[in-house]
Amino acid sequence: MSGGRQRFHCEVALVEGRLAERVRVEVLDGAVVGIAAGVPPQSGDVVLTTVVPGFANAHSHAFHRELRGRTHASGGDFWQWRHRMYDVANRLTPDGYHLVAERVFTEMRDAGYTAVGEFHYLHHQPDGTPYGGHEMELALAAAAASAGVRLVLLDACYLSGGVNEPLREEQQRFGDGDAHRWLDRWHRLRDVLSGQGNGLVTLGAAIHSVRAVSRSDLAVIAGGLPREVPLHAHVSEQPAENQACLEAYGLTPIALLAEHGLVSGRFSAVHATHLSTGDISLLGEAGATIVMCPTTEADLGDGIGPAPELQAAGARLAIGSDQHVVIDPLEELSRLEFDQRLRLQRRGVFPPDTLWAAGTVSGYESLGLSGSLGSPPGLRVGEPWDAVEIDTTSARLRGVDPWQLPLAARACDVRATIVGGRLTRPGR
The missing domain is CATH 2.30.40.10 (Urease, subunit C, domain 1)
Incomplete structure (x- = not known):
């Protein structure tokens, strides 16, 4: 600064x-x-x-940029794309991560993003062995400082390979063993990051998804994470995720998170594409933020989420570039409106002030960077x-x-x- x-x-x-x-x-x-x-x-x-x-990119996976323009020729679905992503993830070293992130954050800055929420889960070495001192996290902090963007590192708890399934071989570097050890590492990381990045770097938290944690893990996180810390989670991006959660717990992902008091004004649901009416009510009543990533959701064929219904229920809208198929906040904002026009077959779904807010103040609020909750953009x-x-x-x-x-x-x-x-x- x-x-x-x-x-x-x-x-x-x-x-x-x-x-x-x-x-x-x-x-x-x-x-x-x-x-x-x-x-x-x-x-x-x-x-x-x-x-x-400045525009806020409330959902980023910096290393996904390495897949841009490389996953289209053979078609495939979200799950096939995910296996390609794992291959990229497991080739990254701290130095390589820094180089990738610096390029991505610089591209964001030049596109008009002034803040980024980096949803980070490449914590350890590829075989799961911890680094000696938060090397991957510090690589991201240094990259953001070099690019000159504000970074909220959303350190993600990622413990399971699926609902009640162990981590797969390609997921080993994501996990901390259990939620207690994730929290211990999170608190140590907060101390290490203090003063990093010329004052531009802060620490938030994330739950990767309900696929990646158990019910008991959620209870530990709810009890051990400071209540002022912004908390993000991938939610209902795919119907298969909802079905697995319903079969295991009899609840939707949002209902499971709400059961543990994790759906609140500090919570951001990422994607939120396939929601029930009950989910929409829970998110709206809590005043949660919905981080939609229209270019990624289109690229992966995820679907179009119920953004106007969520806003009407009381939720706030924000944007993210996620896998960086496009890095352009104005493209995300226009797609937020135009996708709903296609879905609802009418124009003018969101007035411009809603789009300005989604791109700026609501994204900053989602990342814990603004004290002007609910203020106009x-x-x-x-x-x-x-x-x-x-x-x-x-x-x-x-x-x-x-x-x-x-x-x-x-x-x-x-x-x-x-x-x-x-x-x-x-x-x-």
């Missing part, structure tokens, strides 16, 4: 739910301390054009100075209503990304 006092002047900026002109932003030690609209620039200001809050005093400058003068965007940019702009329109006051131009 950039230290000291900085001043920026924006021709247009999204401020607390509205577009304002001639906006001057004052920043101290990477946080916004003042916003004034309708004022001219002053000497020394960094002059910008159209500025919006936009720059505000007290928040980190994480922002994106969008070029609205191109032949493609000329004449577009800036309020509707989530449906028209793309990553190629990003002119600059600011994270904690540090401004970077794409390709730098």
Whole structure:
């Protein structure tokens, strides 16, 4: 993060739910301390054009980027794709992981993502032997610091190869043996990560899925994980996952997590594609976040989740790039709307303010990075100075209503990304 006092002047900026002109932003030690609209620039200001809050990538698997453009020729389903993913996972060393993640995080930054939730489970060596000192996690932290993005490391508990099944050979590096040992490692990791990454790195938590933990593991996690820590989980991505959970426990994945008090305002359900009406009610009543990854869900043929029903029930929506078939927050946001148009056969499912929120404030809330729970999208005093400058003068965007940019702009329109006051131009 950039230290000291900085001043920026924006021709247009999204401020607390509205577009304002001639906006001057004052920043101290990477946080916004003042916003004034309708004022001219002053000497020394960094002059910008159209500025919006930074986008949050609330679900990332950095190493999946290695599969881009390599899994289409032979067709296949999600489960076949997963076996290809395991092969990539088991070839990574800490140094290789750092290189892959640095490239991915840099691509995210240049596309307009200012924060990323890295859903991480490559904890140990391929045979399951622990490293001496959190080498894989530190590789991710160093990669994020190098790229200049804010990282929430969502360290995942991954103990089983399927519901009530042991880890398979290709999954050994994911596991900690039991939930107590995962929690012990999680707490040690939190101490190690403190102060890493120039203040841009924090630790969250994840449950890989109900396939990867037992009922007793969930009880241990619920009792041992600090309640303020953001908690994410893959949920109901595939019908087969739901069926296995129902057969084992008589409950859907969401109902099983809720049974242990894990579905709350700090919880984010990733994908949530195949939900029951009861699941939707549980998530909405809890005020949970749903992290949808439209380009990945389309690539894997997962289906289209009930996003408008979840929002109507009280859940918040956020986005992620997941396997990085595309790294473009604006593409994810437009697909969030357009996929629902195909599903429901009508236009205007989500107003632009919903899309702005899904891309920015709700994603930051999902990662525990914002204290403005439920606030409208936009720059505000007290928040980190994480922002994106969008070029609205191109032949493609000329004449577009800036309020509707989530449906028209793309990553190629990003002119600059600011994270904690540090401004970077794409390709730098």
